[in-house]
Amino acid sequence: MSNLLNESVTAQIREVFGNLQNPVHLLFFGREQNCDYCNDTRQLAEEVTSLSDKLSIEVYDLDRDSAVASQYKMDKAPGIILAARDGDVISDLGIRFAGIPSGHEFSSFIQDILSASARDSGLSSGTREFLKALTKPIHLQVFVTPT
Amino acid sequence: MLAHMMAMENPKMITAEAVEAMEFPELADKHGVHGVPHTAINDGREHVVGAVPEGNLLAAIQRVAASI
Numbered sequence: 001m002s003n004l005l006n007e008s009v010t011a012q013i014r015e016v017f018g019n020l021q022n023p024v025h026l027l028f029f030g031r032e033q034n035c036d037y038c039n040d041t042r043q044l045a046e047e048v049t050s051l052s053d054k055l056s057i058e059v060y061d062l063d064r065d066s067a068v069a070s071q072y073k074m075d076k077a078p079g080i081i082l083a084a085r086d087g088d089v090i091s092d093l094g095i096r097f098a099g100i101p102s103g104h105e106f107s108s109f110i111q112d113i114l115s116a117s118a119r120d121s122g123l124s125s126g127t128r129e130f131l132k133a134l135t136k137p138i139h140l141q142v143f144v145t146p147t
Numbered sequence: 148m149l150a151h152m153m154a155m156e157n158p159k160m161i162t163a164e165a166v167e168a169m170e171f172p173e174l175a176d177k178h179g180v181h182g183v184p185h186t187a188i189n190d191g192r193e194h195v196v197g198a199v200p201e202g203n204l205l206a207a208i209q210r211v212a213a214s215i
Contacts (some may be wrong), residue, residue, distance in 0.1 A: 037170055068166055073162065082151075094154030099167025108148045108165065121152035127205050131156035138213040140150040140163040141173050143185045146187065 010051065013110060017052035020117040023085040026057040029069060031077040041078035041100040048109070054117060056085060056086050080109075082116045105144050149204055150186060189215075 005013070028045045030038035044058060047059040062069050062077045072081055076098040084091040093116055101109035115122060123131075150163035168175040168183060178194065180186040184203065186195040188211045195207050 094158035096164040099170035121155040134160045
């Protein structure tokens with residue numbers, strides 16, 4: 001199977017990932033039926049993960065691994081979760097992708113990995129203060145297209 | 148992605164999902180998505196259309212949180 005990412009992109013990402021500080025763990029959720037983009041998304045996630053030893057990935061099936069899916073409230077395939085890894089502890093960062101992060105979304109995907117690894121949102125202190133103090137659940141769904 | 152960065156500040160309370168609209172068309176239609184990006188907060192309690200700065204998205208979140 002040929003790579004999804006060409007050599008030039010791979011080289012650029014590998015260089016950018018040279019600055020990764022803390023480990024990031026990817027959780028991929030696919031399903032066998034009715035998921036046109038599952039194979040490509042899984043391959044993309046695996047290729048990106050292979051470009052740094054600070055990254056790891058676990059592949060799950062939404063139906064067979066329903067316990068993990070409900071633990072992370074994951075209900076869509078293909079889906080990718082970016083989590084923090086500190087030793088053996090995986091911590092949810094609240095970051096989800098539903099659908100293949102290709103085209104324009106691919107740079108968001110890479111940028112999110114960098115921020116997750118830095119453990120730093122880059123947001124202003126006022127924003128951080130408000131968000132940290134939230135006691136009600138907030139679910140943000142950002143609809144995007146790859147072009 | 149801004150929404151993802153906001154989730155990082157409080158993952159227990161905030162989940163941010165980037166949803167590819169062409170793969171999930173019923174969900175996009177349910178929220179009346181025409182232009183992207185389009186952010187639906189708490190299942191459409193509020194909508195933010197377009198790429199907006201941090202302050203705008205924060206204000207929308209604040210309104211939704213105050214209404215819960």
